[in-house]
Amino acid sequence: MNSGDIKAWVELQTHAESLGVVHLKDLFRQSGDRFDELSVRANGFLLDFSKQRITGETLDKLVALANQQELELWIEKLFTGEQVNGSECRPALHTALRSPRNDSVQLEGRDVIDDVHQSLVKMERLVEQIQQAQWRGFDGRPIKSVVNIGVGGSNLGPLMVCEALEQYTSLPLRRLDVHFVSSMDGSGLEKILPTLDPATTLFIISSKTFSTIDTLANANTAREWLLKASGMPIDTINRHHFIAATGNPEAALKWGVAEENQLLFWDWVGGRYSLWSVIGLPVALKIGMGGFRELLKGAHMMDMHFREASFDENLPVLLGLVGVWNINFLNIHAHAILPYDGRLAQFPSFLEQLEMESNGKSINRDGERLKYRTCPVLWGEVGSNAQHAFYQMLHQGTEPVMCDFISAAKRYEKDGDELQQQHKLSLANCLAQSRLLALGDDEGVSKYQHYDGNQPSTTIMFDELTPETLGGLIALYEHKVFVQSVIWEINPFDQWGVEKGKKVASSLLVELGALSDKSLDASTQGLINYVQSHSKERV
């Protein structure tokens, strides 16, 4: 599209010129059965696009764009292990992580599905040992607390899933508490270590490269804490208190995690796509290996749907294309994720990484600068809480924003009436807000009571939140991101934009401790001076 065939794109531009000026309330007025026309059901999910500023014609033209961009071909490349991550010369096979054992994906003469299932079996063994209170800490007592040390994909995915599926922790598994620490400044550890018993605490070091400074800094602090508390040799502490989930066994071994305590994944799993691998260990510890396999199953079902369904009823394809329409043709560059479900509180953070680290790019696969916009600014919050925060801007601000409303249809079926009532209240708010954002309101007497409306949204609903539906929901967004990357011709699987900052930081770490004679910019030098003057004061 940067070069080559741009026919479908131009047609959408023309289409947008006429449709873009029509208010959503008029679209609803024009067609009484917009919901039937513009909502799609599959795999237990309902996606309602009728509050998007589109018509059936828009979807046809978007599908034409997908065809022009050879989306079908790219989906096959993704699933069959071709090098869709060109800048790092590797495939992106997160779909293989959730394939059933009898599937086969060949990569350099190896069946990766075999490797995946071997890795799952080893993970299951560790999970059982820990859950049955037979993994022992340094004094022989069983492990009671597990702390996952990881950042980015090694934190956000498992953390989000653990919080979402808390209710699926069976009674015997509740004896185990699972924590997450990530921040490089040690704040996470500072907060939880005083509440933990060193003898019964196990750390999972989750790092694909096993070189992430944030994670290693936290791991070193954790190990120092254990060494001090136990008075034991470092080998004993390493053996009984650390598990590594990594793609770099050599580095893990060098740090001190022996082979039997390593769970491995591969360079063809991107960090932000890794919760399906052994990075999901905290999830398996929390909800059991059975629950973890349900999660994988839900994602696999979405994979099959994405690969097989025709584009006009393909959930990830439509979700991605409608996003492209909003961004590139209606010029909306902010995207709010609004789950009406407190269990999904971490879902917006998870999507921030998934979407913005994948598609926050401005060159195409060939290294050429793009002439169009890509990933919007994406943020979110539990919807009902956000109503008391940033909804003011959604309703009356100057920024156009597209929203995803997400909710389960049913909840608390086995609980009391009051809780069921709370779920209904939440649903009512979800529907009310998307309706008001779409249709606006001019009944107010004064101008400050006026709501313009015309803010488009998609509502995603499913029966209830289970490991399986959550797996499907995450895979839905993963594939949506891929669809958009194909339209925009970018590589969603690299993240070169996060590399340079790490290098600059390591050079500044030296500067902070020494008298600097380098010619830094005035701002950085000034800030270093400030830190140094305060450090000296303390001495």
Place this chain on the structure above:
Amino acid sequence: MKINIYGSGLSAWVAAACLAKVGNDVVICEMSQGKELPLKKIPIIRDEPGLLSALEMEADSGRLSRCVYTSLLEAEIHWLALASTEQKTAEQVVLDLQAAEHTNLLVVNQCNFMVGATAQLQVLLANKGGVVYIPDNLQEGAAIQNFSQPRRIILGLDNREALVKAKAVLRPFSVGLDSLRLMSSREAEFTKFAITGMLAIRLGYVNELANLADRLGVDIGVIQEGLGGDPRIGEHYLSAGCGFGGQNFHNYVAKFSGIFQEQGQQSLLKRVIDENEVQKELLFRKLWGHYDGNLTGKTVALWGVSFKPGTASIDNAPSLKIIDALISQGVQVNVHDPEALGNLKKHYVDEDLIVYHETHMSAAKDADALLLATEWPMYWSPDYQQLVDIMRQPLVIDGRNIFDKDVLRANGFVYLGVGR
């Protein structure tokens, strides 16, 4: 007198044997749906010393018979010795008695239900007679003696008319009795719970002391003597060890703890029960510490698997937790027990890492450690020289503090006790 006993647990069978022996005509209704097993095939009878022969003798004499439950049994005394979970069954029996023609009945409740259960049964029986509560004070392994030669009897009753009849039933067992305490049934039920709870707390406390003594290099045996010499404390239930087990004691303490929780009250007992589960793994942890957590491929001898000597029962026994922990670490466990190996085999089906031994010495051969979990008399004085010769590593971990640590050390053993 004609006495019907309802139940199939230890307390029912012991009551049947003892009540028949003193001349009563006893019928025992096991209240089970299945067919009657021969006495010698019933584990709870087989495992209790002297009980099988006593029951067989009474059956031969004709004073003891077994029957399936019908509500039309002719008897004036009805003895409820059901499990603590069978309150509904007890209520049904009493309702049937109420509906029948009899009057002037005595119902003895010996079940560990909740506080207030006896009074509820009295309501159900209405004017057909009285219900009294006599807590059982059976210790597994000495149950017949406990029943037939009690030192103290607590009798809980809310109806003075029942007293004469109850005393008549108890009379043959009252020789040598120090005290017969009368109280209301609720108070008696509460007292039974309170006694059991107090014993559990003492054991928990002593084990806690022992673990501290371990760290401070003090001998708990000496402390125990000092403590027991204080008349306010007394010397019973002060032996440190690797945790208490058994079906009745453990379940009963757990039930009392449950009552506290139901009333929204934090219970010391809950903590005691939790800590006891931790204590059961003590021998494993000592082994773990000795070998610095490297246990894979080791062989360990385990002497004693029943929850205490004199019984084949392994219910809630510390040995089970020890074995679970050992096999999870890939340790081969050579087990010996004079009575309980049959039960252990049923508990661990097809577990390759457990090897069953006929003699305790053969179990110790080539072992990297000897763990003693149950203080059967036969273990107290082994041939030390032979033992040190046959073991691969002369490490003895004594969960009941039965060995003289100086003697063992002089014989070349590394000795680890509980709190010494």
